[in-house]
Amino acid sequence: MTLPDPEFEAECIRRILAGEKHLFHDLIRPCERPIYFLLLALLKNETDAEDAAQETVIKVYQNLDKFRGDSQFRTWVLSIARNEGLGRLRKITTRREDSLDAETDEQSGDYTPAILTSWREIPTEALEQKELGAILRKAIEGLPEIYRNIVLLRDIEEMDIRQTAAALGISEAAVKVRLHRARALLQRTLAPQLKGFAPKRKGWFGRRA
Amino acid sequence: MRIDCKHVWEHISAYIDGEVDASLRVDIDRHLETCEICSAVLDSTRNVVILIADDRVFELPGGFSERLHARIDRELEESSG
Numbered sequence: 017m018t019l020p021d022p023e024f025e026a027e028c029i030r031r032i033l034a035g036e037k038h039l040f041h042d043l044i045r046p047c048e049r050p051i052y053f054l055l056l057a058l059l060k061n062e063t064d065a066e067d068a069a070q071e072t073v074i075k076v077y078q079n080l081d082k083f084r085g086d087s088q089f090r091t092w093v094l095s096i097a098r099n100e101g102l103g104r105l106r107k108i109t110t111r112r113e114d115s116l117d118a119e120t121d122e123q124s125g126d127y128t129p130a131i132l133t134s135w136r137e138i139p140t141e142a143l144e145q146k147e148l149g150a151i152l153r154k155a156i157e158g159l160p161e162i163y164r165n166i167v168l169l170r171d172i173e174e175m176d177i178r179q180t181a182a183a184l185g186i187s188e189a190a191v192k193v194r195l196h197r198a199r200a201l202l203q204r205t206l207a208p209q210l211k212g213f214a215p216k217r218k219g220w221f222g223r224r225a
Numbered sequence: 226m227r228i229d230c231k232h233v234w235e236h237i238s239a240y241i242d243g244e245v246d247a248s249l250r251v252d253i254d255r256h257l258e259t260c261e262i263c264s265a266v267l268d269s270t271r272n273v274v275i276l277i278a279d280d281r282v283f284e285l286p287g288g289f290s291e292r293l294h295a296r297i298d299r300e301l302e303e304s305s306g
Contacts, residue, residue, distance in 0.1 A: 037301045041294055048293065052285055062286055069289075070296045077300055129234055132265040137272050143281045152282045171274055172283055177242075196238035199270055202277070207269040210276075 025089040033081055040077055047090055050173040051097045054183055057165040058101035068104055072097040090175075094183045127200040130207040136214035148213050155205045163198035170195055228252045233263045241271050 028043040055065040
């Protein structure tokens with residue numbers, strides 16, 4: 017993820033509004049991924065998410081003079097993306113929005129983690145192996161929707177708790193609870209599978225199965 | 226205060242994010258020093274969080290960025306016309 021740089025953003029916005037329109041490409045680039053993955057979380061369809069992402073970005077450009085700088089630029093952009101996504105959902109059906117709230121945090125469940133007596137860290141270089149990426153994606157896609165959305169924004173796009181809450185229109189407390197459950201579910205699903213990707217070297221217990 | 230494993234698991238996510246208060250952090254750290262299971266649970270959870278954050282796991286659709294910026298170019302042209 018590209019970290020937002022408020023000074024760069026403010027300077028960029030000032031110059032775009034003064035006529036250097038081409039700078040909008042640079043301004044929006046760090047937001048592309050979060051916009052897309054937020055819309056994918058809402059719309060659950062790649063084509064719709066891409067179409068909505070384009071609309072969002074055009075709206076950001078057209079409304080740039082309305083950005084007041086009292087929130088982070090990315091938070092403002094994502095609120096536009098969220099409105100775009102929710103607007104499309106409303107057009108499709110009202111049923112889906114209900115379903116967003118239908119799964120509540122009251123669900124009790126067993127969040128006992130996968131118990132391991134040893135754990136060898138899996139280096140991110142292991143992601144060069146396509147099968148590891150596939151295992152991670154499958155685990156995330158298998159999460160209940162309310163947890164998957166949180167993971168997409170908080171852990172995959174590395175938005176903070178406040179931004180995640182604002183983007184999804186839920187409380188920060190709900191983000192924390194769901195994030196905790198999502199990570200516990202992922203650990204339970206993934207930890208046993210990931211052990212096979214641990215480095216082979218210098219181990220007395222970490223040998224590959 | 227001595228805390229049990231279940232108590233540690235309840236706070237693992239907040240612990241990873243640095244969001245537990247100082248006294249709870251001390252209790253958890255003390256527990257982790259002697260509990261191999263909780264250490265492994267913490268390390269594996271943290272590792273999962275690190276792995277899924279990698280841009281290679283979830284990639285934008287092929288050509289997404291090119292199509293987006295082409296659309297922006299069209300908008301910039303229209304708006305200056």
